[in-house]
Amino acid sequence: MQPLLINSRVRAIYILFIAGIMAFRTIVTILLLSIAISTGNGAILEPLVNLLLNTDKPVSDLHKSRVLNFTELSGLHGFTTEEHTVTTDDGYVITIFRMRRGDCDECTGRPVLLMQGLYQGPEAWLDAGPDAGLAYLLANECRDVWVGSQRGTVHARKHVNLDPDRDAEFWQFSVDEIGFYDIPATIDYILKCTETEKLNYVGFSQGVGTFVVMCSERPGYCDKVNMFIALAPATRLYKTKSVMFRAVFESFYALEETLSSAGVNEVFARGGFLQGPLAQMCESPAKAQALCGSAYGLIDSFHAGSVTNETVRLIASHFPAGTSAHNLARYGQGLLTENFQKFDYGKDKNVAMYGTEQPPVYNVSAVTAPCAIFYGLNDHIVDPVDVFWFRDRLPNLKEATPIAVPQWNHFDMIHSKDIKPVVFDKFFHYI
Numbered sequence: 001m002q003p004l005l006i007n008s009r010v011r012a013i014y015i016l017f018i019a020g021i022m023a024f025r026t027i028v029t030i031l032l033l034s035i036a037i038s039t040g041n042g043a044i045l046e047p048l049v050n051l052l053l054n055t056d057k058p059v060s061d062l063h064k065s066r067v068l069n070f071t072e073l074s075g076l077h078g079f080t081t082e083e084h085t086v087t088t089d090d091g092y093v094i095t096i097f098r099m100r101r102g103d104c105d106e107c108t109g110r111p112v113l114l115m116q117g118l119y120q121g122p123e124a125w126l127d128a129g130p131d132a133g134l135a136y137l138l139a140n141e142c143r144d145v146w147v148g149s150q151r152g153t154v155h156a157r158k159h160v161n162l163d164p165d166r167d168a169e170f171w172q173f174s175v176d177e178i179g180f181y182d183i184p185a186t187i188d189y190i191l192k193c194t195e196t197e198k199l200n201y202v203g204f205s206q207g208v209g210t211f212v213v214m215c216s217e218r219p220g221y222c223d224k225v226n227m228f229i230a231l232a233p234a235t236r237l238y239k240t241k242s243v244m245f246r247a248v249f250e251s252f253y254a255l256e257e258t259l260s261s262a263g264v265n266e267v268f269a270r271g272g273f274l275q276g277p278l279a280q281m282c283e284s285p286a287k288a289q290a291l292c293g294s295a296y297g298l299i300d301s302f303h304a305g306s307v308t309n310e311t312v313r314l315i316a317s318h319f320p321a322g323t324s325a326h327n328l329a330r331y332g333q334g335l336l337t338e339n340f341q342k343f344d345y346g347k348d349k350n351v352a353m354y355g356t357e358q359p360p361v362y363n364v365s366a367v368t369a370p371c372a373i374f375y376g377l378n379d380h381i382v383d384p385v386d387v388f389w390f391r392d393r394l395p396n397l398k399e400a401t402p403i404a405v406p407q408w409n410h411f412d413m414i415h416s417k418d419i420k421p422v423v424f425d426k427f428f429h430y431i
């Protein structure tokens with residue numbers, strides 16, 4: 001009997017192993033598919049989704065009924081938000097948000113600009129709810145809170161000449177252009193509007209990388225920043241542990257031309273075809289925590305109990321908020337280099353674009369604004385080793401501190417229910 005038992009165990013392990021690989025590949029394929037579909041016509045799949053969800057409502061309606069924008073969400077909790085429009089030097093039209101607590105007569109301190117990460121809309125700073133969302137926490141202190149947007153996301157899908165639905169050229173951007181154009185234009189707008197000389201900047205993930213691009217490429221802009229708070233800073237990403245993140249982004253790097261010739265330039269758009277069904281699936285608390293929570297854990301790392309069910313539900317209703325396939329290809333490249341550098345077009349085009357065969361490396365020493373870094377020890381997207389690489393190049397570092405909770409991961413920085421004691425209270429004194 002013994003050999004048979006071992007045999008069946010081995011077989012079970014083998015089957016589990018294969019199932020694991022298949023599940024992983026299926027998830028990646030579904031992600032890629034959803035991307036392609038989100039920009040094209042998803043109607044062919046609608047009957048299938050309706051069958052799965054046991055509903056006959058149009059899929060797009062499932063989504064609309066669940067999405068509230070920044071102004072509406074903050075309004076639910078008694079905050080007043082103004083919407084402002086910034087136009088960049090290269091013609092992108094970006095909506096940014098200014099939020100105040102209703103009963104603060106005068107704002108105190110310098111304006112604070114929050115800049116979120118890849119795929120995220122400004123709503124990301126509200127997801128954790130009024131007791132933990134950083135926009136709420138700052139506004140509660142009667143700060144003048146501004147929340148930016150990056151080109152290509154839901155509130156910045158507009159251009160003075162180009163049509164994002166028809167002109168592929170609109171989507172020819174990555175963190176390189178966001179840092180060069182969007183962040184400086186946003187800072188100038190806020191300083192002019194508030195008649196001040198400097199503001200405080202809080203960046204999360206890509207919101208840090210784009211700030212570095214700005215300081216490196218736009219002399220003088222770093223001087224307009226009083227204090228730079230860098231949360232889970234995404235600059236160099238050479239040591240990224242997340243298998244999912246690598247799989248998806250390296251596929252984009254490999255497939256960029258194919259996708260582009262198939263007309264896929266915009267990816268992970270908000271309101272994309274799959275968002276309705278996803279939002280619906282993540283709706284009920286039990287399912288929300290189990291299913292949607294683990295999905296985020298797969299991309300990042302697991303931290304049980306950190307993100308509430310309500311936050312998961314909110315995230316599912318509006319994340320992701322869109323970007324370009326080119327930007328993801330840029331991330332795919334970034335994972336393979338030991339530097340933080342511009343897009344690598346290959347020797348010939350590099351010479352034409354940059355005058356050198358290798359893409360230029362960003363100058364982190366140009367980040368002269370005082371900087372405080374906070375990072376998670378369990379962040380599988382921005383590995384602590386990459387954080388140290390960044391830290392060691394900063395000329396005006398105030399501190400680089402790991403969050404005191406060992407399981408703290410990448411998205412905890414913006415989504416955890418514990419942000420106030422372990423993040424906000426640690427940096428607020430700087431600003």
Ligand SMILES: *[C@@H]1O[C@H](CO)[C@@H](O)[C@H](O)[C@H]1NC(C)=O
Pocket residue numbers: 069070071072083095155
């Ligand atoms: C957000 O919603 C409000 C209320 O529905 C609307 O007036 C506003 O234009 C929306 N803002 C954006 C940027 O979509």
Ligand SMILES: *[C@@H]1O[C@H](CO)[C@@H](O)[C@H](O)[C@H]1NC(C)=O
Pocket residue numbers: 285286287289305306307308309
């Ligand atoms: C989420 O909801 C489930 C089921 O209702 C519950 O068991 C769990 O404790 C909730 N999790 C959190 C973090 O609130």
Ligand SMILES: *[C@@H]1O[C@H](CO)[C@@H](O)[C@H](O)[C@H]1NC(C)=O
Pocket residue numbers: 363365366
């Ligand atoms: C990087 O920036 C610093 C500070 O502005 C400057 O002194 C240095 O020359 C720059 N390095 C390069 C390689 O451009």
